Amino acid sequence: MSAATNPPKRLVSLSVNGRRHDVWVTPSELLLDVLHDELGLPEVRYGCGEGVCGTCTVQLDGRPVSACLMFAVQAEGHAVTTVSALLGAGEELHPLQECLLRHGGAQCGFCTPGMLLTADSLARRGGRPSREDIRYELVGNLCRCTGYTKILDAVEEYVEGAERP
Ligand code: FES
Ligand code: FES
Incomplete structure (x- = not known):
């Protein structure tokens, strides 16, 4: 053998x-x-x-x-x-992270990196994704803490905002 x-x-x-x-x-x-x-x-x-x-x-x-x-x-x-x-040169938070924090869209934070990268990718594609578009995009990112509403609110605010790095 x-x-x-x-x-x-x-x-x-x-x-x-x-x-x-x-x-x-x-x-x-x-x-x-x-x-x-x-x-x-x-x-x-x-x-x-x-x-x-x-x-x-x-x-x-x-x-x-x-x-x-x-x-x-x-x-x-x-x-x-x-x-x-996503962090800035001085390790400052990305505006998308700021939105997530403001809306309480991160609790334990385990899902947060993946959630942010999926949302960032959507935002970079441009246009004005609707809430349904955002929901569809994030369907593969599961969160056990937030109930999703706060995450959707945060991403919606971010994609509607004019300022993007
Ligand atoms: S660890 Fe990769 S999708 Fe769950
Ligand atoms: S914040 Fe805990 S799993 Fe999403």
Whole structure:
């Protein structure tokens, strides 16, 4: 009987929040694990691991994706954005974060990074999304605390606001 061998690792170059990272990964290593464990980004969180809760949401080239459903090798050549990229140069809060705070749309905060990145992606697409559009966009981001109304209020205020970075 032959001994089990580990799959060979491959050097992958990832662009995360505008910085390049070269990491050795196995073909089956998830983007979520690489971001959280290898690159030390605690805001990319493990929730369900099945693409259902949205807790692990990051942006890939500006579009929200579940990092638990992607292999790290698939992110090579794409721009990955996590919630820390929303902060200003002096770590000041993004206006979307300000809206969320003002409306009480974050309680335990576990869902908040994913929620913010999905809402930010919607806002960046431009136009004036309706409340229904916002609700539809956020349907994949689950929150156990807020009841959603405050989150919808916050995002609605943000997308209606003229000031966007
Ligand atoms: S942990 Fe990825 S969607 Fe739940
Ligand atoms: S604020 Fe707690 S899960 Fe959303």
